Amino acid sequence: MRIVNTDQAEAWNGPEGANWAEQGDRDDPVNAALTGALLAAAGIGPEDHVLDVGCGTGETTRLAARLADRGRVTGIDLSAPMLEQARAAASAAGLRHVEFVRSDAQVHPFPDASFDVAISQFGIMFFADPVAAFANLRSALRPGGRLAFVCPRDMADNAWYVAPMSALRQGRGTGRLPESAMFSLADPVRLTHVLGRAGFTDVRPRPLDAPMNFGRDVEQAADWYLGSGPVMAVLQQENGPTAKAARAILVETLRPYEGPEGVRIPGANWLVTAVRP
Template sequence: MDVVNTAQAEAWNGYEGEHWADHHDRYDAVNNGFDAALLEAAAIGPRDHVLDLGCGNGYVTRLAARRAPLGRALGVDLSAPMLARARALTDQEGVPNAAFEQGDAQVHPFPDAAFDAAVSRFGIMFFADPVAAFGNVRRALREGGRLAFLAMASPAGTDLGTVFAAIAPQAETVTGHGGPLSMSDPDRVRAILGAAGFRDVACRTVHAEQVWGRDAADAAEFLAGWGPVRHNLGDGPGLRAAITDAMRPFERDGAVRLRSTAWLVHARR
């Protein structure tokens, strides 16, 4: 496997990847509310070949494969722990036209013009060189092929932003201006995709309810283990207590439910 994004490869093959693999169902509960908007933007047809970038545990790869029963879906990710989970879940769920490869999408040797659509659910914010990465993805798409992805927006003004504000002076202390928020500026996104050769670039905000846990204490335990929180704020009982207090107002209907916002981006080769 050729890797240029070495720092991310280390993270996703260490604690971060193991946490996502071990808690795949919980991360999906957080992010599933955005799936319908992503798949609608990708406009996957029954014979399409679909590329899922930063596929993680493969949930979106399997959704794409089911929408293309006469085609296929390929998930690519740096993380061996998550890819192992993705393959196991795919076998368990019986999705024969979904497959997975370990690779760095920035340099992975995708076949030229092999895919009708490329999608990503929050898996494209971590490229070392995003122009090179999206240029490589563009090469893998056929002429007129579609790119659709979700990127984390600033949490300011959202329920998650309220939680972060209660445990850190600024939300960016938790998420960082790079990393999860690296694609949160639509002007930057348009510039990157334009430089990579994409056309008809459009960005819009989408909203969803995220389920973080059964109750405030359960949600706090989970959020405290999320990589950016653990890395920036530590891993002590005081942090869990602060998150629990911040989560408590959002307990309803047997779960902690937070309103969240993301950027939905779509473009064409």
């Protein structure tokens, strides 16, 4: 297995991956409307061969497998703990036409033109060399094959990130929130340029606004945030809050978003489709 995104591999095989693996145990780990829009845009047919990039614990992989019930679905991810859970869940669901590969999607040697469609839900923003990574995905698709993914728009439009992160940094003289890889494709001009250079055509980013679900209550949501990469980075700073103080700040900040359906915070994303010519 060749890995070039070593920082990402470290993060997703460490506490952050463990945190997401735990989140995968929940009933509604991600927003159903958002996932539904992604799958509809991908237009998966019953015999399609589907690639799920950065599949994590495999929720989208399993949903794609139900659509491609006579096809084949491959989930690729860097994270061993998340893939372990993905494999167990697919097996428990009796989905025999699903496989999971632990590898770096930027450089994985996919057989040429072997997929009809590639999807990704928040798994394609972390590439060190996005043009190379998308070119690799492009050559994994057959001519006419489709790419559909969801990625965040501007950080400032994503309350789920800005509200807790600003609250945690308040009064610590840290100023603006630092850049995060999560928002690396937020600029639609850059995004279109990257996909074009990677050899995709018909690149269409469309806004997709949907609340994101972070847990059934503020306690569970605070736990998730405390294990996330950006919050762990704040805690590790010299002037950062203690975990106990951070938890109290998170609970207070998340409280207004708590409702009967859990802790739901607005998210602003792109739903992007493109075609391998």
